[in-house]
Amino acid sequence: xxxxxxxxxxxxxxxxxxxxxxxxxxxxxxxxxxxxxxxxxxxxxxxxxxxxxxxxxxxxxxxxxxxxxxxxxxxxxxxxxxxxxxxxxxxxxxxxxxxxxxxxxxxxxxxxxxxxxxxxxxxxxxxxxxxxxxxxxxxxxxxxxxxxxxxxxxxxxxxxxxxxxxxxxxxxxxxxxxxxxxxxxxxxxxxxxxxxxxxxxxxxxxxxxxxxxxxxxxxxxxxxxxxxxxxxxxxxxxxxxxxxxxxxxxxxxxxxxxxxxxxxxxxxxxxxxxxxxxxxxxxxxxxxxxxxxxxxxxxxxxxxxxxxxxxxxxxxxxxxxxxxxxxxxxxxxxxxxxxxxxxxxxxxxxxxxxxxxxxxxxxxxxxxxxxxxxxxxxxx
Amino acid sequence: xxxxxxxxxxxxxxxxxxxxxxxxxxxxxxxxxxxxxxxxxxxxxxxxxxxxxxxxxxxxxxxxxxxxxxxxxxxxxxxxxxxxxxxxxxxxxxxxxxxxxxxxxxxxxxxxxxxxxxxxxxxxxxxxxxxxxxxxxxxxxxxxxxxxxxxxxxxxxxxxxxxxxxxxxxxxxxxxxxxxxxxxxxxxxxxxxxxxxxxxxxxxxxxxxxxxxxxxxxxxxxxxxxxxxxxxxxxxxxxxxxxxxxxxxxxxxxxxxxxxxxxxxxxxxxxxxxxxxxxxxxxxxxxxxxxxxxxxxxxxxxxxxxxxxxxxxxxxxxxxxxxxxxxxxxxxxxxxxxxxxxxxxxxxxxxxxxxxxxxxxxxxxxxxxxxxxxxxxxxx
Numbered sequence: 001x002x003x004x005x006x007x008x009x010x011x012x013x014x015x016x017x018x019x020x021x022x023x024x025x026x027x028x029x030x031x032x033x034x035x036x037x038x039x040x041x042x043x044x045x046x047x048x049x050x051x052x053x054x055x056x057x058x059x060x061x062x063x064x065x066x067x068x069x070x071x072x073x074x075x076x077x078x079x080x081x082x083x084x085x086x087x088x089x090x091x092x093x094x095x096x097x098x099x100x101x102x103x104x105x106x107x108x109x110x111x112x113x114x115x116x117x118x119x120x121x122x123x124x125x126x127x128x129x130x131x132x133x134x135x136x137x138x139x140x141x142x143x144x145x146x147x148x149x150x151x152x153x154x155x156x157x158x159x160x161x162x163x164x165x166x167x168x169x170x171x172x173x174x175x176x177x178x179x180x181x182x183x184x185x186x187x188x189x190x191x192x193x194x195x196x197x198x199x200x201x202x203x204x205x206x207x208x209x210x211x212x213x214x215x216x217x218x219x220x221x222x223x224x225x226x227x228x229x230x231x232x233x234x235x236x237x238x239x240x241x242x243x244x245x246x247x248x249x250x251x252x253x254x255x256x257x258x259x260x261x262x263x264x265x266x267x268x269x270x271x272x273x274x275x276x277x278x279x280x281x282x283x284x285x286x287x288x289x290x291x292x293x294x295x296x297x298x299x300x301x302x303x304x305x306x307x308x309x310x311x312x313x314x315x316x317x318x319x320x321x322x323x324x325x326x327x328x329x330x331x332x333x334x335x336x337x338x339x340x341x342x343x344x345x346x347x348x349x350x351x352x353x354x355x356x357x358x359x360x361x362x363x364x365x366x367x368x369x370x371x372x373x374x375x376x377x378x379x380x
Numbered sequence: 381x382x383x384x385x386x387x388x389x390x391x392x393x394x395x396x397x398x399x400x401x402x403x404x405x406x407x408x409x410x411x412x413x414x415x416x417x418x419x420x421x422x423x424x425x426x427x428x429x430x431x432x433x434x435x436x437x438x439x440x441x442x443x444x445x446x447x448x449x450x451x452x453x454x455x456x457x458x459x460x461x462x463x464x465x466x467x468x469x470x471x472x473x474x475x476x477x478x479x480x481x482x483x484x485x486x487x488x489x490x491x492x493x494x495x496x497x498x499x500x501x502x503x504x505x506x507x508x509x510x511x512x513x514x515x516x517x518x519x520x521x522x523x524x525x526x527x528x529x530x531x532x533x534x535x536x537x538x539x540x541x542x543x544x545x546x547x548x549x550x551x552x553x554x555x556x557x558x559x560x561x562x563x564x565x566x567x568x569x570x571x572x573x574x575x576x577x578x579x580x581x582x583x584x585x586x587x588x589x590x591x592x593x594x595x596x597x598x599x600x601x602x603x604x605x606x607x608x609x610x611x612x613x614x615x616x617x618x619x620x621x622x623x624x625x626x627x628x629x630x631x632x633x634x635x636x637x638x639x640x641x642x643x644x645x646x647x648x649x650x651x652x653x654x655x656x657x658x659x660x661x662x663x664x665x666x667x668x669x670x671x672x673x674x675x676x677x678x679x680x681x682x683x684x685x686x687x688x689x690x691x692x693x694x695x696x697x698x699x700x701x702x703x704x705x706x707x708x709x710x711x712x713x714x715x716x717x718x719x720x721x722x723x724x725x726x727x728x729x730x731x732x733x734x735x736x737x738x739x740x741x742x743x744x745x746x747x748x749x750x751x752x753x754x755x756x757x758x759x760x
């Protein structure tokens with residue numbers, strides 16, 4: 001199978017991931033932070049190692065401000081619902097995933113006001129348009145680092161600077177950015193960063209994290225056992241344990257650490273350039289096929305490894321089915337949990353086919369994909 | 381290491397668990413319910429198989445009403461916060477874990493009223509005492525199947541019947557019961573069941589589930605992508621996908637299925653009797669040692685595989701340390717995220733040492749543990 005559904009979850013994982021999960025599960029996995037015995041202590045230690053590795057990759061000063069979650073959606077819910085108060089105004093963009101737009105929508109019922117800045121047809125955001133939306137009640141700007149539909153990179157650093165100068169919190173959804181492009185919370189003035197473990201970070205499913213800068217109060221999301229202050233009925237707000245109630249996914253988190261170290265060793269710039277070259281090749285190849293329409297920026301330096309396309313006259317779901325059934329190529333068709341993004345790029349009626357290479361995708365796989373697309377478009 | 385911390389997380393797991401995680405991770409793990417390609421379809425299929433296996437074990441008619449979560453704490457939060465409304469009255473017990481008491485405490489701020497029925501010194505609940513607390517506003521009775529501090533089994537079926545007759549919802553926290561004793565949602569009239577995957581069910585950490593009977597409305601807990609109704613900003617309330625926003629822990633859930641099938645094959649009654657015999661042996665052995673005090677029911681038919689104890693004159697944390705450092709026996713000391721339970725049994729000042737055998741614990745390990753306890757108590 002040629003796997004081009006890395007925007008959903010990355011595959012394959014580096015061997016370090018399955019090896020680590022196996023090692024943890026078979027050899028020592030206990031409950032970290034609960035008991036003092038060797039196995040619990042070792043589990044806690046290894047989880048802390050992941051915290052350090054994640055902190056290093058994103059230039060986070062205090063690893064204790066990293067909360068492990070089950071996925072990016074939980075991270076985003078935890079942050080938005082824990083930080084925003086009635087009366088707060090939030091600015092977001094029209095390229096967001098439902099994991100941002102749906103929590104914001106539900107927060108409207110709590111008196112949170114939301115402005116959605118419209119991006120251009122390629123999914124590009126103008127920071128000036130964001131600036132125009134700022135009011136004295138604006139408390140947060142939240143946006144993705146890169147679109148999950150078109151791969152369009154957002155002006156993260158510029159927006160971060162704008163937020164900083166206006167005393168507004170800046171939150172980034174790293175679902176499609178983490179592991180694919182440089183995310184540096186200091187340089188980019190990111191106050192809150194949510195990310196999945198199982199996409200660009202190459203870790204296992206069931207993992208994600210949320211970074212919240214020191215000084216930001218976040219109401220607890222899950223109430224429950226924290227292994228601390230057991231006699232207190234009030235949920236502790238100590239980082240990170242107050243936000244990691246219940247037993248965490250130790251094998252997953254520890255394996256995520258292994259994956260992040262693989263990434264740090266390879267280098268984000270090397271991964272980014274490999275993926276860009278493949279994306280360039282794929283995009284160029286597809287653009288030469290009659291009947292194929294591409295979405296998002298033409299310039300592959302403006303995007304991550306996501307190619308969105310349609311074949312004239314064929315339903316996107318059918319294209320995906322043929323890719324899969326006839327060629328063994330895994331892609332994702334439809335609306336990608338991002339109705340607003342499809343509206344922005346003009347595919348709100350058709351949806352589109354999404355192809356996402358990863359660091360492990362080869363040139364040959366891209367060539368085969370282009371050849372397959374040409375055959376499908378030619379109706380052969 | 382002699383691992384007697386199974387109340388926190390079970391260890392070892394059946395080999396099927398690590399084998400399955402490995403197989404899923406290495407061979408086909410994609411994002412279920414998002415794309416139609418072979419890998420995504422296979423992942424979805426295998427997750428559905430887990431739903432079926434869990435449904436069978438707990439006699440749940442509609443597997444679609446099982447929501448997979450990251451742990452029991454998330455399951456409980458999802459249910460309590462999604463089902464209870466301002467003005468509702470809830471009855472719970474003094475033996476609950478903080479994963480029940482803390483969410484209830486935070487719901488008080490939303491106008492939910494809570495009555496806590498005091499259990500006796502052994503942690504036993506009188507159904508009559510529950511009955512006395514019922515008011516016309518009582519909407520839910522929530523309680524654990526068995527205490528995580530003393531193992532005391534709660535009168536689940538009797539309470540279920542009481543709730544049914546009074547038109548009250550009945551919710552069970554299966555954290556210490558699932559996999560250790562018979563839980564049958566039909567026979568016991570359980571409307572909502574929360575359980576972890578990584579304790580008695582022998583699955584991996586990062587898994588849990590919530591069952592909600594058909595006909596009960598639950599507000600969504602996490603808002604985000606569901607792979608369905610992508611253009612809708614309102615979180616879908618379709619079971620299960622509306623409650624499984626974001627990418628699920630596929631390897632974990634599929635491995636949980638493998639674990640549950642191991643349990644079904646062994647038989648809950650066989651597991652329960654094995655654990656009861658070990659608990660009996662452990663309890664009897666410890667009770668004969670001068671200076672050791674035991675908590676909870678003497679009759680091991682009244683409890684799951686949890687033994688709570690203290691050694692006169694030695695701090696419980698120190699006892700646990702000696703168990704670990706000198707004998708390689710893993711136990712858990714302290715308050716076990718259950719301050720109220722410790723108050724009930726009279727250990728609110730001292731805490732206690734908890735020893736939990738599992739289906740994989742041997743008689744020999746129990747004998748060694750008793751011998752170690754005798755040496756510690758004798759001050760040798």
